[in-house]
Amino acid sequence: MKRLICLSSLFFCAFPVWAEVGDAMSIVTTLGSLVFVIAFILVLAFLLKKMRLPALGHQKDLMIIRQLPIGTKEKLLVVQAGEEQFLVGATSHSIQLISKLEQPLASGSQSVEHPFAGQLNRFLKKNDKI
Structure with missing residues (x-):
């Protein structure tokens, strides 16, 4: 803890404008930011795991x-x-x-198009004509 206070005071000496805010407030905002970044990384990891992206x-x-x-x-x-x-x-x-x-089923581009893909293609072609 003493090292953190020494480092923060050294940091505030380098930037005297921030020294006015106070050590307590800066430590709280720093820790809050750190918790936010760690939570954000964990949420992204969870979402990537759920999406099951292909290799x-x-x-x-x-x-x-x-x-x-x-x-x-x-x-x-x-x-x-x-x-x-x-x-x-x-x-x-x-x-x-x-x-x-x-009898093997057709694969790749020969397979039946999904309904959403068909609607999207029609919408894009309609906008190309305009």
Whole structure:
């Protein structure tokens, strides 16, 4: 604590305008700012963890083609491994292979467009004509 007071007094000597505010107020604002920055970092870390951003490296051999949520934590996935596709059931506790697909589903740009993407494209094309 003595070191902190010595450092703060040395800091205030370098900036005499701030010395008028007082040591107690500056320590409170400094600690408040520190708590705010740490809380902000923790909130960002929590949000990034919840967003589950994909890995930076693209994996060409293994990818999820389609997914269908069944419940709050359960979903069906069509997973492509190499040239083969599999229907997989996933819960929060386990992943089960249901079957291998005989006829693979279309992937990538050949798949059906999402409704929001279609509306956005129509809106952008409409504004381009104006």
